[in-house]
Amino acid sequence: MDRILIRGGKRLSGKITISGAKNAALTLMPCALLTDEPLTLRNLPRLADADGFGHLLNELGASTAIEGTRPSEFGRVLTVRATSLTSSVAPYDIVRKMRASILVLGPLLGRAGEATVSLPGGCAIGNRPIDLHLKALEAMGAEIELAAGYVKATAPGGRLPGGRYRFPVVSVGATENALMAAATARGTTVLENAAREPEIVDLCNLLVAMGASIDGIGGETLTIEGRERLHGATYSVMPDRIEAGSYACAAAITGGDIELVGAAAGDMRATLDALVEAGVTVEETKGGIRVAADGPLKPITLSTAPYPGFATDMQAQFMAMLCKAPGASVLTETIFENRYMHVPELARMGADIQVSGRTAIVRGVDRLIGAPVMATDLRASMSLILAGLIADGETQVSRIYHLDRGYERLEEKLQGVGADIERVGDG
Numbered sequence: 126m127d128r129i130l131i132r133g134g135k136r137l138s139g140k141i142t143i144s145g146a147k148n149a150a151l152t153l154m155p156c157a158l159l160t161d162e163p164l165t166l167r168n169l170p171r172l173a174d175a176d177g178f179g180h181l182l183n184e185l186g187a188s189t190a191i192e193g194t195r196p197s198e199f200g201r202v203l204t205v206r207a208t209s210l211t212s213s214v215a216p217y218d219i220v221r222k223m224r225a226s227i228l229v230l231g232p233l234l235g236r237a238g239e240a241t242v243s244l245p246g247g248c249a250i251g252n253r254p255i256d257l258h259l260k261a262l263e264a265m266g267a268e269i270e271l272a273a274g275y276v277k278a279t280a281p282g283g284r285l286p287g288g289r290y291r292f293p294v295v296s297v298g299a300t301e302n303a304l305m306a307a308a309t310a311r312g313t314t315v316l317e318n319a320a321r322e323p324e325i326v327d328l329c330n331l332l333v334a335m336g337a338s339i340d341g342i343g344g345e346t347l348t349i350e351g352r353e354r355l356h357g358a359t360y361s362v363m364p365d366r367i368e369a370g371s372y373a374c375a376a377a378i379t380g381g382d383i384e385l386v387g388a389a390a391g392d393m394r395a396t397l398d399a400l401v402e403a404g405v406t407v408e409e410t411k412g413g414i415r416v417a418a419d420g421p422l423k424p425i426t427l428s429t430a431p432y433p434g435f436a437t438d439m440q441a442q443f444m445a446m447l448c449k450a451p452g453a454s455v456l457t458e459t460i461f462e463n464r465y466m467h468v469p470e471l472a473r474m475g476a477d478i479q480v481s482g483r484t485a486i487v488r489g490v491d492r493l494i495g496a497p498v499m500a501t502d503l504r505a506s507m508s509l510i511l512a513g514l515i516a517d518g519e520t521q522v523s524r525i526y527h528l529d530r531g532y533e534r535l536e537e538k539l540q541g542v543g544a545d546i547e548r549v550g551d552g
């Protein structure tokens with residue numbers, strides 16, 4: 126299995142081009158199931174999860190064709206043609222590798238009137254149930270049965286009537302599934318307390334480009350008037366705000382100066398505000414965002430929250446960065462109950478972090494020391510890379526398949542700004 130080796134101590138400077146967003150790609154790709162016409166997605170990131178989603182679409186009878194493997198103006202370009210579907214089953218073997226597979230539930234219901242999807246189960250960061258996905262679809266008229274580890278959803282008469290649902294807690298995935306199902310429902314759907322993440326806005330914009338009618342985009346109440354059919358479209362995946370935030374932390378922790386080319390500041394205000402509070406210089410440039418750190422970092426207090434709050438997907442990277450801020454920082458994770466898996470690994474590198482329930486107190490240390498560490502989930506892996514960038518000696522990060530789910534050509538991007546980092550195989 127591949128590992129990443131980092132020899133810490135380099136100050137990073139230069140430009141990093143930000144890729145298309147994983148979390149947008151994974152909700153834009155299933156939209157292809159809603160139409161018999163081609164859907165072309167530009168700026169698709171080259172990630173294990175995007176490839177996995179392509180395989181799932183193939184399994185359902187859609188063809189996928191990719192142009193370009195190197196970054197170009199538009200990243201990779203994927204065309205999905207779901208002219209006719211041959212299956213409405215998302216099998217366990219695919220879903221267990223990629224939780225986001227659950228996002229075929231809504232569009233399959235919308236297109237085929239039925240969907241059978243393996244229950245995704247939990248993962249390292251928490252329990253992650255899908256009850257809200259199912260309740261929203263039920264409120265829109267779906268009949269739901271659970272059996273043998275699968276959820277089977279049916280639209281009586283082949284098309285959902287539509288309905289009103291208020292999410293008791295904000296869920297990105299449940300909002301996405303409900304939106305996609307509602308787009309081709311017979312009637313109108315109103316979703317209240319919907320997620321407002323920029324990736325939801327990206328999804329709404331694509332659906333509208335495909336002919337959907339959605340009111341309230343970007344707000345917490347979405348009104349979707351179902352259309353009998355949607356058509357094909359060509360659409361560019363938004364820039365990855367979490368990748369951009371991660372490299373911003375790389376600039377901050379190394380006392381560096383990096384321009385995040387293509388990053389959209391408007392989508393990541395909470396991250397940028399937290400960086401500024403930590404003493405980092407952030408400025409919008411013509412091409413993206415410049416992040417620079419020349420003085421010592423300052424300790425901060427942060428709590429994760431649904432958008433526009435501070436993203437849970439940035440918590441681990443900030444924790445690594447704050448290991449370098451003299452004094453005590455306080456981080457509270459409110460979204461996932463078990464998202465501190467990186468703490469014991471950071472501690473092996475000399476970090477001083479105390480976790481009590483959902484809160485972690487991070488006390489800045491003079492130095493981190495390179496060590497063999499193990500990645501446990503995607504953002505935890507990135508926090509170990511960040512720690513490795515400033516640690517004395519060599520850090521070896523194993524289980525990097527987590528990183529490949531969400532960071533396109535990570536080592537190449539970091540080498541480009543001066544990091545001493547490489548990927549090595551076992552053999």
Ligand SMILES: CC(=O)N[C@H]1[C@@H](OP(=O)(O)OP(=O)(O)OC[C@H]2O[C@@H](n3ccc(=O)[nH]c3=O)[C@H](O)[C@@H]2O)O[C@H](CO)[C@@H](O)[C@@H]1O
Nearest residue numbers: 148225253254255256257258295296297298299438460461
């Ligand atoms: C592919 C993708 O876009 N993943 C993102 C998405 O995950 P995902 O869509 O899975 O996350 P949700 O927003 O649904 O989860 C938020 C919270 O709601 C709970 N919940 C969710 C659904 C449900 O049916 N029942 C329920 O209780 C979850 O356990 C969690 O505590 O949003 C998360 C929160 O911003 C991010 O960390 C993930 O990177």
Ligand SMILES: C=C(OP(=O)(O)O)C(=O)O
Nearest residue numbers: 148224225438503504531
């Ligand atoms: C938790 C994440 O992703 P997923 O929902 O795909 O597991 C993430 O991107 O940090």
